[in-house]
Amino acid sequence: MPRxxxxxxxxxxxxxxxxxxDLPDVEAAHEQAADxxxxxxxxxxxxxxxxxxxxCIEIVDEEGVEVLYIVFWASASKPGTLDAEELLKPPTLH
Structure with a gap:
């Protein structure tokens, strides 16, 4: 299993x-990074x-090669507000 x-x-x-x-694949690494x-x-x-x-979270493999770069932040629908639903949205991928 890759690390x-x-x-x-x-x-x-x-x-x-x-x-x-150790995770089975890049998709599992993406899910872990989101958590x-x-x-x-x-x-x-x-x-x-x-x-x-x-x-952001930079995911690299055992050789140090970047496989995913995940950027995330909290944003509020209305100025001055932030709720749990906003925090649980999936991160933006770049």
């Missing part, structure tokens, strides 16, 4: 995943960070 690494990046930080996870993204976004919001700040 994927999930590096987390913001405008200010870059956190390298040195452990990685990680939701968790990281939830923590950022709990810490008072801006909901619309750009964040």
């Amino acid at each position: 994927f690494f999930f590096h987390y990046r913001t405008d200010d930080d870059f956190v390298v995943d040195e452990i990685g996870q 990680i993204g939701r968790t990281m976004l939830s923590r950022a919001l709990e810490n008072g960070e801006k909901p619309n700040a750009a964040r």
Whole structure:
């Protein structure tokens, strides 16, 4: 089973995943990254960070080759609002 690494990046930080996870394929890695993204976004919001700040997860394989780059952020339908439904939307892929 291939191993994927999930590096987390913001405008200010870059956190390298040195452990990685064994997953069956890129689709499973994408699902895992979406879960990680939701968790990281939830923590950022709990810490008072801006909901619309750009964040991404770079998924790389065992050779260090980038296989997916997922950008995500929270956005509110109305200015000044943010609800759980908005947070659970799938991340934007680039």
